[in-house]
Amino acid sequence: MFTCTTAEYESAPAGKKYDYQRPLKRETQIALWLCLGTLCRIGELLMAKPEHVDLDKGIWFIPRSNAKGRRQQKQEQTVFLSPFTKRLFKELKDLTGEAEWLFPARNKVGQESHICLKTVSRQVGDRQTRFKKRSKPLSHRRHDDSLVLDGGKNGEWTPHDLRRTGATMMQEMGIALDIIDRCQNHVMPGSKVRRHYLHYDYAGEKTEAWRRLGERIEEVLVTQLQV
Template sequence: MAKLTVRAIDTARPKGKPYKLTVDTGLYIRVALDGEKRWLIKYVVDGKQREARLPKPYGNSGAGFMTLSAATAENARIQALARDGIDFQVQAAEAKDAAALEAKRTKVLDASVQEMFDAWLADGVTRKDGNSELRRSFEKDVLPSIGSKRVKDVTEHHLRALLRAMVQRGVARMTTRVYNDLVQMFSWAEKRQPWRTLMIEGNPANLLEIDRILPLGSTANAERSRIFSPDEIRELRDIFSTMDAVYESAPDKRAASKPLKTETRIAMWLCLATACRIGELLQAKWEHLDLNAGMWRIPVENTKKTNGEQQDHIVYLSDFASRQFKSLYEITGEDSKWCFPARSAIAGEQHVCVKSTSKQIGDRQMQFKKRKPLKNRKNDNSLVLAKGKTGEWTPHDLRRTAATLMQSLGVSLDVIDRCQNHVIAGSKVRRHYLHYDYASEKTEAWKQLGQKIELILSETAASSSKKEYGELLPSSIDKQAFSTREATV
């Protein structure tokens, strides 16, 4: 059979319908209606005829075309493979799959810490704030340092270096938090593919010792034990009163320093009077409260998750705590469903940020901060207690103080734990079957706590200096002493 020449192919013209010309054994050229000429190959593998179109059309020049000689050579290669029982199309598909698999394997081997962090956020960790604080801390200190590094290349030295850089910046407590988060992330990854494969040399976070990273004598990794003395409780009240007096007497209130928000002060007294967590309090709705019955229900979604468990909590309000909520209602109860509505929320449709009060308290204790003053925030020492001798305080320290006061009043540890809504330790079997609510015991504990707070606030520093937390409250106190006191004291 005569082979078709270049000239014959060039002179082939389109007809009323597409047609094929035989170029060589198994090689054809198809002339389309628009004149385009495409290469076709027919071959036989295992007794079955196959057909394939070559990827490039006919042409004598240019990278996008295939010449007659190139098509002839490709046809010869395909026919030779067919005689050996190999289908070139199957071979090409297998090669493509193998290349894709290798590319995927390479991509996995090159996976970065940023990718591992993203996977951990998506599937490995769920925190109450939607992981926003976790993301913020990693984006500030971790990812800029090791985010682009391949996971398989990360060593303990990289992790130690970034933590030490944080220590140098003066944020030892944050360093401890980031260390704990790194340990959690790498432990999660170590149990799952593909990250497990990438840590063939071991988990680098397991080789860190935070005590050797923190400055000598640092208490950042120590369990916090700050509690308020009776004198400090009174001092806090006096500071609040002084703030108001100074502001009210200022000749130009626009230029004067505004006192701490009344809502924030009430929140502090409620933390002390109920032993609640500040986040639980700031998410409270008025529908959760029955002030006539003296009850506050904290729904399960607002409580802290401990070992994967959460539980509803009922707070039986003392007279002192009830007065705080009633004073708060006069400020926010008419306009919002939230006890502590966000200032910027439309029609009170959102509660205040759960970190807002802690920031307000911290901003007014700047002598303990190793940072520059923040723009549009208070930056003073107006809430420093005991001239700073006892250190910085936080809203959570009021919760700890409340528990300590209950302990001093002879309240049992089991009841204190339940007043704080701790998930009680012990077997799941016990928690499954033992459901006594300790309502009367908790009511009495909160009542005694409220009376103790009022007693402390009624005393002078001199009269209380001889007393210890261990002294129990008398069975009754003169309520008349507090009849003229503001409800928010």
């Protein structure tokens, strides 16, 4: 999705980078790949802290307070990281350093917080301006079509669409729909009594689903680089 643009920019000769389109920040690229590879919501990811991600165990814990949904339907989630998403989280931690958040708001002097939950969506939207009704470019914002996909045939895309794309990829690989729902942290249908008594967490099935998704994404990336 972003590899060629980034490679071209980084390989540009000194003093010539202004001739190239500056790619998304690496942290933003990682956020988008993680949305695809884990099926998470972008807000859940941007509120993550380093202690939520255990690279040794290969898990990312999403606390109930960070999950989206109605108050009574919010539920915590444990994401079992594939080798693909584990590498991304490791790189993100290396970039973040000792910050309290994995996506720290660096512009808030004397106050530590995560970046605005709309930041990544805005960056993606600012690079698809053909779909925006703007009379002029917004101040201090990008204004181009560098992230328009497939000539814009399917319209504008958002980080949330990557969650749906990842789920569709799982479906194409034959992964059971109820496992996909659990990977997306959907509240499962059924009576409250059933949910109260049946506590099997499907950890093994979800681990396998995320692993297969990560492998599939990497296969696609390798194919694209060979074109």
